[in-house]
Amino acid sequence: MWEAIRNSFKIPELRSRIIFTFLMLAVFRLGVYIPVPGISLASWANFFNGVSAGAGGGFFTLLNAFAGGALSNMSIFAMSVTPYINASIILQLLMAVVPSLKELAKEGEQGRQKIEKYTRELTLLLAAVEAVALTIVVVMPHATPGLNKVAFIILSSISLMAGSMFLQWIGEMITDKGIGNGISIIIFAGVVATYPFYLGQMIISNLSITSWALFFLIFVVTIFGLIYIMQGERRITVQYAKKVVGRRMYGGQSSYIPMKVNQGGVLPIIFAVAILMIPSMIAQFTHNYTLQSIFGFNSVFYIVVYALLVFFFTYFYSAITFDVHDVSDNIKEYGGFIPGIRPGVPTEQYLAKVLSRITFLGAIALVVIALLPNISATIVGSNSGQIVGGVGMMIAVGVALDVVQQMEAHLIMRHYEGFIKRGKLKGRI
Structure with missing residues (x-):
């Protein structure tokens, strides 16, 4: 590196x-x-x-x-x-x-x-x-x-x-x-x-060695989990039939459709937070202590509704970003087919089935990530919840991955080794 x-x-x-x-x-x-x-x-x-x-x-x-x-x-x-x-x-x-x-x-x-x-x-x-x-x-x-x-x-x-x-x-x-x-x-x-501030608050709170160990364990596991989820995809093989145009032959090759495990990225969590913050804001400015207790950060009602909203918006955004009808029509238009699946409606149904399955796994993963601040705050301490999981960590990991991938593209294009070893490359400029 x-x-x-x-x-x-x-x-x-x-x-x-x-x-x-x-x-x-x-x-x-x-x-x-x-x-x-x-x-x-x-x-x-x-x-x-x-x-x-x-x-x-x-x-x-x-x-x-x-x-x-x-x-x-x-x-x-x-x-x-x-x-x-x-x-x-x-x-x-x-x-x-x-x-x-x-x-x-x-x-x-x-x-x-x-x-x-x-x-x-x-x-x-x-x-x-x-x-x-x-x-x-x-x-x-x-x-x-x-x-x-x-x-x-x-x-x-x-x-x-x-x-x-x-x-x-x-x-x-x-x-x-x-x-x-x-x-x-x-x-x-x-x-x-903002991380140094919250780390400083954790240091001042005199956490035990066990709490620090749990914090770093949750932190590391969360990062690796986020990378796995953000990079995870299901590749649907598409075969294109051969056709002759004039004296040339086109097609005959195979490709694939990448279906991301997490189609919506961080947006489902942002949508859920935006909705739940409305009653929280109203409770804060009207001094309604009943609403404040119901929509408190660690209240059972808040956690359950938050998890359900994240789960719902994950499916909602996946349906928006990946239109199985359009994808199926494009495959059919260019003379392609999924091996073992007939073009047209069967292909659309197959894609919808696969999308539903991987979206379910992505939704479960997003719910866990969204609730990690609550989990970490309960296990370790209140300030640790601001660092582990949630919107902030997803954005941090996602942007870091994007920057590393762009830098690696520049390096490989000029015959340098990237951040991931792929064997020795010959010739450097």
Whole structure:
């Protein structure tokens, strides 16, 4: 691995991409400590610490993790790239039900650019709405005393909206000139940046040697499990019949359809968290202690409903991302067939059966990962639950895998060994 890292800096293009990515992340981390103009930091710190400890504080903790601690500082980056994530999810759901958007997604590069344009416009709209709502509902009571309220609302909303759109631009720049998906890299940096804080809290709490051993065991097993699930796929063999066109013969070769065990990635967990945070937020701001106890992080009702929602959204998103009818039609159109399965409806039924089986395994795995923070918090301690499992660790592992795969592609293309040994390669430039 260390040899592959050294080789990465020997390739000028890859070296410049890595350096550019780190510089953009440095800008992101610097902005985390620039507060919204007019905010009383002492008042906000007292409020944030209190609400994070409450039953409805899961929403603030999750958003703060995505923002890399920017929300706890009430920074201009407090909303992070959540408006962009929301816009992307909305458009993906719309593409499943709006035929024109679905056709646009199939038009190649031109269609992709149009969808990106729609995503940016929707992101700007959502960022404006979320910035105004966050300022009026949450931030305004903690403005500097004596400051004009209207002026503070305008200034704070514009700052939060501009910060979110600036982060989106940084993400796009990383995608074009850096390494990996820029938006995912920003979320990854935010999530990982909160780990030292929670580790420090665990150290202060004087855990026993047994608790530390259990924590590291859960941590390591979770990482290997996530890699196995994210990389796992079922390959359906497709054979193409031979056909003669003019003097040339086409087809006759075999290929495969990769069916991911985890089609939806982290989105089913995000959907479930977003739904469950609504009653938690209502309970927190209305001081309804009954609701707070019902939707508490470790309550039985919360855990059961959370698991059921994750399970449901895994199936829901798999059905959206892998359309067995379209795949079956494409196989038939290009003269292909699955060995032992007739083209058409039998192929569609077979694919639906296989998808249902592997999605069931993926859903069970996602439920376990989603509940790992609760399990770890019960076994080890409350702060360990912020590090092990859940949305944050899935994003961290997924982004790390994506970056490693892109770097390895650059290395192998230039005759260097990648991160995985495949035997000695001849010739180096």
